[in-house]
Amino acid sequence: MQITVFAFAHTRDQLGFGEKVLTCEAQDTPRAILRRLAPRFDPGKTVRVAVDREYADWDQPIGSASELALIPPVSGG
């Protein structure tokens, strides 16, 4: 299966892409996917992850999700 990984704001700058399509398995976790994509990138405690447009757990398998997004600290408004 395929998943689209989005990176926004400074995570986009750090990762060097804003969007990338990746092959993965249902049991993959966001953390594992990110590690495969950018082995040296550490989301730390401030970067959240969204799976199919919902905030999710870094260690919860993605299941049938088709979108994964890195959400650095937000600052809208």
Add this chain to the structure above:
Amino acid sequence: MQITVFAFAHTRDQLGFGEKVLTCEAQDTPRAILRRLAPRFDPGKTVRVAVDREYADWDQPIGSASELALIPPVSGG
């Protein structure tokens, strides 16, 4: 000295005037002035009095004030 007495909203309807000029003394209280003006009118607990555009005490002498107003429950906004 003279004082102008204003009545608003339902106090105007009850008293039958919106504005009346009256001769009075510095030691007169709003309550005494009102009693002279309308012996049967009872402000009760809900009608406030303003002296020179400030909420005042019904039993405090008016001093050199030139305006007295009956303030029934307000409902602006």
Add this chain to the structure above:
Amino acid sequence: MKKQIEFTRAPIVVPPQPGKLREIGACVEFHGIVRKMENGRVIPALFYEAYEAMARSQLERIADELNAAHPCDELCLIHRLGPVPTGEASMYLRVLSRHRQEAFDFAAAFVTRLKADAPIWKTPAPASQCTAP
């Protein structure tokens, strides 16, 4: 704090925003609108009257007091008098501040204080003006 307090017998026209704002980060506005149902019955309009001079001084004092607790930069209040048809605004308030929370808190508290203490009255129909008892 800059204060502009007005009473009008015409429909409220929102004044233009002060051009480029220095350090203003928040603008909170409030329209109080006459509802069709007032105390359970349908009304075509409300009639507002005020002891204008006192209302103005009361509202200026209320603004100063609230400004101490919720520092804001600018207040504009327009309150309508006379008949106000259903669906039209009886009052308009605009509060400008550096940060949003102050403007929200100021605006909400200002309306509450206005309703409690400003000598302004509404009646469902035009009040009789000076009829003998």
Add this chain to the structure above:
Amino acid sequence: MKKQIEFTRAPIVVPPQPGKLREIGACVEFHGIVRKMENGRVIPALFYEAYEAMARSQLERIADELNAAHPCDELCLIHRLGPVPTGEASMYLRVLSRHRQEAFDFAAAFVTRLKADAPIWKTPAPASQCTAP
């Protein structure tokens, strides 16, 4: 509750009020404005970006949650993306309700929740879009 949530790359134009309002008694509006000083330094503009699809669904859910606590009738949100010059609004919010307190509480809480959870970001200068590391 009727919800209208929009993102725009053009200056925000406040949409006209819905004509004669049924039982609406309060209209609370908020403009968030870009200040000249951001974190102690003068800036000419902020640059906003969003994960639009997620922001929209997050904001709709936030609205539904707040509506349970502060029942309101209508919400209109316009959030700007791209560069927003100093002195211009980066967001506009309008909340309509029967009684004012609900609209004030809803509006203030909605902005707080938006700032905490909506995937929207601002940077002082245009962020690089897709440069290699």
